[in-house]
Amino acid sequence: METGYTVDQLRAAATDAIRAPSMHNVQPWRFRLRDGGIEVLLDPTRRLPATDPSGWGARIAGGAALFNLRLALAVAGIPAKVRLRPYPAEPDVLARLVPDLPQRPSPAEQNLYAAIPRRFSNRAPFWPEPVPADSRWRLGEAARAEHCWLELLIGVSAVNAFAEIARSAHRVLERDPAYRAEREAWVRARPEPDGVPVTASGPRAESQDLLPSRDFGGTQRLPGRDFEPEPLVAVLGSAGNTAVDQVVAGQALQRVLLTATEAGLSVSLLSQPIEVPSAREQIRVSLGRFGTPQMVMRIGYGQPGRPTPRRPVSEVLDLPVYPTDGSRDGRRLTGEQVRR
Numbered sequence: 001m002e003t004g005y006t007v008d009q010l011r012a013a014a015t016d017a018i019r020a021p022s023m024h025n026v027q028p029w030r031f032r033l034r035d036g037g038i039e040v041l042l043d044p045t046r047r048l049p050a051t052d053p054s055g056w057g058a059r060i061a062g063g064a065a066l067f068n069l070r071l072a073l074a075v076a077g078i079p080a081k082v083r084l085r086p087y088p089a090e091p092d093v094l095a096r097l098v099p100d101l102p103q104r105p106s107p108a109e110q111n112l113y114a115a116i117p118r119r120f121s122n123r124a125p126f127w128p129e130p131v132p133a134d135s136r137w138r139l140g141e142a143a144r145a146e147h148c149w150l151e152l153l154i155g156v157s158a159v160n161a162f163a164e165i166a167r168s169a170h171r172v173l174e175r176d177p178a179y180r181a182e183r184e185a186w187v188r189a190r191p192e193p194d195g196v197p198v199t200a201s202g203p204r205a206e207s208q209d210l211l212p213s214r215d216f217g218g219t220q221r222l223p224g225r226d227f228e229p230e231p232l233v234a235v236l237g238s239a240g241n242t243a244v245d246q247v248v249a250g251q252a253l254q255r256v257l258l259t260a261t262e263a264g265l266s267v268s269l270l271s272q273p274i275e276v277p278s279a280r281e282q283i284r285v286s287l288g289r290f291g292t293p294q295m296v297m298r299i300g301y302g303q304p305g306r307p308t309p310r311r312p313v314s315e316v317l318d319l320p321v322y323p324t325d326g327s328r329d330g331r332r333l334t335g336e337q338v339r340r
């Protein structure tokens with residue numbers, strides 16, 4: 001018989017889950033307790049119809065939140081068995097987690113968990129120091145542990161060829177007024193619980209930049225503070241490109257990001273060439289890989305920065321309502337708690 005997670009466990013793990021990255025920081029997730037299992041759902045009111053018409057980006061973000069949730073439960077000693085997209089009739093339910101046998105967390109899990117609040121997208125130029133071989137290897141292992149692959153682009157010509165594909169995808173996207181309007185609508189001049197703060201946007205793009213950057217209202221850069229001329233670019237890919245593959249890729253993305261954070265590395269995400277199907281295919285062919293590229297990352301040693309805001313966890317929890325004495329999960333929910 002399943003014992004089930006409690007509301008307190010759901011709330012604690014969801015607090016870590018919502019630190020995951022999401023396109024334009026829309027935070028497209030919800031979490032609920034159903035029959036003792038924690039479920040991760042997409043929030044239909046937080047879609048980006050022009051930027052993410054297929055829902056790929058939302059599923060990547062949901063997968064990343066799922067990874068944090070798994071990690072939080074594992075570190076709490078109550079690891080989860082996970083079923084992805086458990087109800088075919090409810091495609092917005094990305095995953096259902098039920099308690100596995102209680103187990104003490106490993107040091108590796110504890111270290112990754114400690115990286116959750118420190119991770120953030122660093123869009124500023126990185127220092128020229130190369131990423132050491134052992135860190136590169138660990139990033140690849142992180143992707144493989146989550147059933148994905150990570151290809152690091154080696155050599156100036158590989159990076160230049162990729163950059164050309166990425167710049168042209170960026171131009172294609174920027175031609176669409178609805179895409180531009182959506183991006184602008186999520187830029188935040190003052191701190192708010194969602195959207196991309198201008199302070200996190202990195203410097204405004206300039207013509208000499210190798211890689212395209214999304215314009216989140218960045219500031220003029222200081223003289224001599226150009227982007228690194230030979231960035232470390234990594235492409236994360238999954239075996240296929242079904243909705244489940246995308247949730248798997250989101251989990252792998254978060255594992256790679258936390259592994260990078262733990263290694264003292266900064267990462268910025270670059271998804272324009274993933275969002276344009278022909279560019280994505282060009283990248284796949286140029287890598288000679290089977291499967292589907294799901295995300296591109298620029299990785300290096302960055303200046304310190306700070307994590308971006310999130311909505312309060314209470315806004316993304318669907319708490320169960322028990323009609324009678326309501327004590328099923330070890331605590332009675334008051335009307336006030338249910339509303340929160």
Ligand SMILES: Cc1cc2nc3c(=O)[nH]c(=O)nc-3n(C[C@H](O)[C@H](O)[C@H](O)COP(=O)(O)O)c2cc1C
Nearest residue numbers: 021022023024025057060120121214269270271308
């Ligand atoms: C699917 C996906 C695509 C993203 N694409 C980009 C991108 O092209 N450029 C960018 O600067 N950030 C991109 N991001 C990062 C988000 O903007 C970022 O996660 C969000 O603003 C929250 O900030 P944080 O990562 O610092 O927590 C992407 C994130 C996800 C999940």
